[in-house]
Amino acid sequence: MLASRAFLAKQAAAMLVRQPACLVHHGGDWGNWGNTNIAVVFSGCGWWDGTDIHEAAYTMYHLSRNGARFQIFAPNQQQMHVMDHIKMQPSSGDNRNMMMESARFSHGQGMMQMNDLSKLDANSFDAVIFPGGHGIVKNLSTFSKDGKDCKLNNDVERVLKDFHRARKPIGLSSMAPLLACRVLPSLEVTMGYERDESSRWGRWPNTNMVQAVKSMGARHNTREPYISFH
Numbered sequence: 001m002l003a004s005r006a007f008l009a010k011q012a013a014a015m016l017v018r019q020p021a022c023l024v025h026h027g028g029d030w031g032n033w034g035n036t037n038i039a040v041v042f043s044g045c046g047w048w049d050g051t052d053i054h055e056a057a058y059t060m061y062h063l064s065r066n067g068a069r070f071q072i073f074a075p076n077q078q079q080m081h082v083m084d085h086i087k088m089q090p091s092s093g094d095n096r097n098m099m100m101e102s103a104r105f106s107h108g109q110g111m112m113q114m115n116d117l118s119k120l121d122a123n124s125f126d127a128v129i130f131p132g133g134h135g136i137v138k139n140l141s142t143f144s145k146d147g148k149d150c151k152l153n154n155d156v157e158r159v160l161k162d163f164h165r166a167r168k169p170i171g172l173s174s175m176a177p178l179l180a181c182r183v184l185p186s187l188e189v190t191m192g193y194e195r196d197e198s199s200r201w202g203r204w205p206n207t208n209m210v211q212a213v214k215s216m217g218a219r220h221n222t223r224e225p226y227i228s229f230h
Contacts, residue, residue, distance in 0.1 A: 033068035039120055039128040041159070042074040042102035043135025048083035050098070052133035055173050056105050059131050071125075073117040074102035075153055080138035098139055117155045122162035132174020137209075141179060148212040150182060157183050178209055181218040188219040 040059055044050020063070045075098045082094040103114040122128070130136070137143035143150040152160075156179060163170050164184050172180055177189040191210050214220050 033063070033066040036068045036126045037124065038063055038068050038070040039125045039159075040070050040072045041117060041120070041128060041130045041140075041156070042072060042098070042105060043133060043139040044074070044079050044096070044098045044101040045104040046083065046085060046101075046133070046135075048085055048134050049079060049081060049138060050101055050133055050135035051105075051131050052174065055131035055133065059129055059171075059173070060105070071115055072102065072106060072112070073115045073120050074099040075117045075139070075155055077139075077153070079135065080144070083134075098135070117153075117159070120155070120159055122159065122166050122168065125163075125168070127169035127171065128159060128163050129171035130173065130176040130179060132176050134175070136175040136179060141182065143178060143209075143212070147208075148215045150178075152179060152182055160184060175206065175209060177218075178213050178216075181213040181216045185217065186219075187217075188221055189213060190221045190223050192222075194220065194222055 040056075040063070042051040042056060045053065045056075047053065060070065060072075077098055079096055079098045079101065082091045082096050083089070084091045099114060099116060106112050106114040120128075130140075134144070137150075139153070140156045141150045141152045160170065160180055160183055164180075170180060172189070175191075177187075177191055181187050181189060191213065192206060194210050195207055210220055
């Protein structure tokens with residue numbers, strides 16, 4: 001019995017070592033970002049009507065793992081609509097606030113306290129990151145209705161212009177590059193494929209966004225999607 005337990009423990013340890021992502025954070029800085037302060041901007045909570053939970057989680061995880069300090073923000077405004085994520089359709093009679101929904105990512109204190117986006121001051125941060133999700137096109141902009149002629153949330157536009165003017169890094173994940181392309185000149189971005197073609201990752205569904213950012217004056221760099229665990 002003891003021999004079996006020892007064998008299983010050894011097998012489990014070997015399996016964890018082979019995993020591409022770290023499952024346990026032992027504390028301490030894994031990188032050299034300890035003096036950086038990052039703003040992370042959310043648009044709700046949920047892939048179809050807010051911020052993609054996976055993108056939000058891995059953004060905060062890697063910032064934390066590398067020793068960076070960060071604060072999370074969202075507009076204190078109503079989101080476009082609420083989606084039933086099982087039926088993939090809008091849920092009637094439900095109306096939610098972006099900041100309240102984004103607070104689901106928050107622990108309510110310290111750097112994990114949710115902040116009103118209107119209070120984000122570029123002078124207090126070294127960089128800003130916008131994770132993806134359909135909240136980009138529904139809540140932070142009117143892209144889902146107006147396409148290339150969309151308007152941005154006033155604070156989103158202000159934040160992008162302020163960080164750009166200060167020559168500070170702007171991180172844009174998934175659909176988020178279209179925000180910057182709408183208000184900043186002569187950008188080069190990567191958003192996937194320019195045609196709805198098959199690949200080892202399946203079919204790329206957002207080719208209309210690629211064409212839209214090109215019509216906004218941005219240069220699009222087509223690259224194969226990839227995931228890095230380095």
